[in-house]
Amino acid sequence: MNKPDHRSETFAEKLLLLDRFGAGQMLAQAADQETPLKAVERLVVPALEEIGKRWEQGSVALAEVYMSSRICEELADQILPPSSAERINRPKIGIALLDDYHALGKMIVCAALRASGYEIQDYGRLTAAELAERICRDSVSIILVSTLMLRSALQVKTLRELLDAAGSPAKIIVGGAPFRFDPELWQEVGADGTGNNAAEAVRAAARFVEELAQC
Structure with a gap:
């Protein structure tokens, strides 16, 4: 960059x-x-x-x-x-809530990513199984998951398992209160990256976009 x-x-x-x-x-x-x-x-x-x-x-x-x-x-x-x-030719990026009703964080991250030149597929609120199905269906390369509740953050582990089982190489970036309170949680649930705010989420997404461009 x-x-x-x-x-x-x-x-x-x-x-x-x-x-x-x-x-x-x-x-x-x-x-x-x-x-x-x-x-x-x-x-x-x-x-x-x-x-x-x-x-x-x-x-x-x-x-x-x-x-x-x-x-x-x-x-x-x-x-x-x-x-x-410039937007269309970039890797597909999605964002979602995992069974969580608190959407403000997702809205901010989504706006920041679009403002940074990325096209984002907003999946809204889904279960881990529903989100995994859509990631595979749409060939999403990077998925961002915003959470406020711990139970929602822990569902990222289920999402990771479902994506691995389906053979999806999608990278998972997580953010939200549970991951700020526990800096190691993102690794424990199998995410590939994390961001404490919208700017850090953009930076994490940009890093993976650059990696994918080199493949």
Whole structure:
């Protein structure tokens, strides 16, 4: 991935001020200077990472994280439409809740991924068996699972077993309160990666996308 652009700090400030117009101008100018995808990688991704860090530190509210992600999603769609080759030609990525009703975390991560130039299949709320079936059916390469309850986090182990039994090579990235409280839990349930916030989830997905591109 490209090195972060120094302007990403200014871009992050505009997002937190809900300055959609100013942020849009910055992203459009960057897209004129290089490819739209590189502009997203240089401005949007590091800006969302910075906002995610501030949320972890308690200086930014969760609502600000969500609104920043949504603004970025809208702006990214303008310069990098969902039908563009840059999005379509990437590995298939899905996101879901495992029998969990708390959807805010999933919504934020989904917006952040789309804002970062990825097309995401949102599967909503499913059981482990239902999600495994859809991953195999749609040939999903990377699946992100958002949880709030421990019982939901533990179902990732069942998902892993079902995918292995079906011969699916899909990578599992997990996030949510149970995995923040227990830093080792993601490995115990058989996930391939984890993220404490939306920015870390994007970074984990990007790492697997790069690995798959080299295969």
